Amino acid sequence: MENEIQKLKTNEDNLKSKASQQHDYKNVELRTSQRVSEKYKNSNLNQLFEKPFTPRLTPKNILTIEPQTSAYADSIHHDKRTYNHITRTYIENIYKIQTFLNLNPRSTTTQEPNQDYLTQKLQGYNKLIAQPKTNANLVRTCYSYGLLNTVYTYDGEELSGIPQLHKAFITYKRVTKGNLFYVKFYTATTKILYEEIKPPIQVVKIGLTKDMIIPEDIGQQSEIQKIEIPNFYVSKKIIGISTIIEELANNYLNGNAI
Template identity: 65%
Template sequence: MTKLFDKPFIPKTQKDIFIPPQVNTYKESLGQHKQTYNHITRTYIENIHKIQIFLNQNPRSTNTKNPHEDYITQNLQGYNKLIAQPGTNANLGGTCYHYGLLNTVYTATGDEIATIPELHKAFMHYKRITKGTLFYIKFYSAPTEILYDEIKPIIQLIKIGLTREMIIPEKIEKQNEIQKIEIPEFYARK
């Protein structure tokens, strides 16, 4: 043990590290490592862009004169979400559901959600137990995260309940188109 402390401590000399001067700006360096979206993410962006244009430019169904049939939209910050009333096309509701753009479904029969099998099954079970006449299905969703090489799926919470009447928003109007190149950043902020 005494031999351990016999040697004096001598610090090692450090080598000088050469750091080259910065010749590029940060903005230029971002352009050098620019990534592109793969086929799957590009297709997803194109599809959500088409759906969003449809909802933003057609806030109310033109197929019916009755304001309590078919679809209307919920006006949110920069985009619209679908509110499916009785008589709404099930394919429209299913598509909006898969992209996180479905706000509420009002139904008596469940036909509006027939293209969403797991939800339709849960609704039919709920309907059999409660014996109501008008039901609502409310969707709380966090939008998808669109990355260069993958798509993180949407997270949805679904609430099913009974209602006496439909809640129709006061503001049902057109919104501006979201440009296709702005879609990933737009939904990242939601």
């Protein structure tokens, strides 16, 4: 009996010992998991970013803006494009011939009303009307710059300064019986760009006539300033193109050659 009691006591002690060991293991595991779950904190970084970072201003860091001393208009003028030598020369030449026509609307070297030149008065400028005995060089110059309105001729001498046109007239005269001829010019004026010249667009109509058409209003007009010439002729070019298209359409519908 005593032996059995002793065994029971021994077993009880063993159970207590095992339970104590298990409790110790559990505590060890709990302590380990607690350490793992704790987040690492860098105390130095936390202290560094406790307040927002603001750099210290020194005289070198101060931004200074210089006051604007030049106007916008000055900067535009500085970058403004200019006409090259060719276009400037063209402006000078067309200015001379246009001023001549505007200020001298009728020839003063002849007493014959049906000889030499006169002008057609248009809005802001005059164009040449060449009657018989008009100087061929004047006709050629006005033709080159798109300022020739009409040429009246018996033999084509007034057109001798324009070889291709003179040749066409002689051919027409050879196959046509007549005395007085007219050569009408429909012109879209020149376009002056900074670096090039767009020449006039011209359509020429040749025909017979009994009488010369003389304008009622032949008079002087104001000089066109050189600086205004490029824009002035651009505005006239649009009107000229419309006139050419209209004239071509009318002649096509009427079956006339032009």
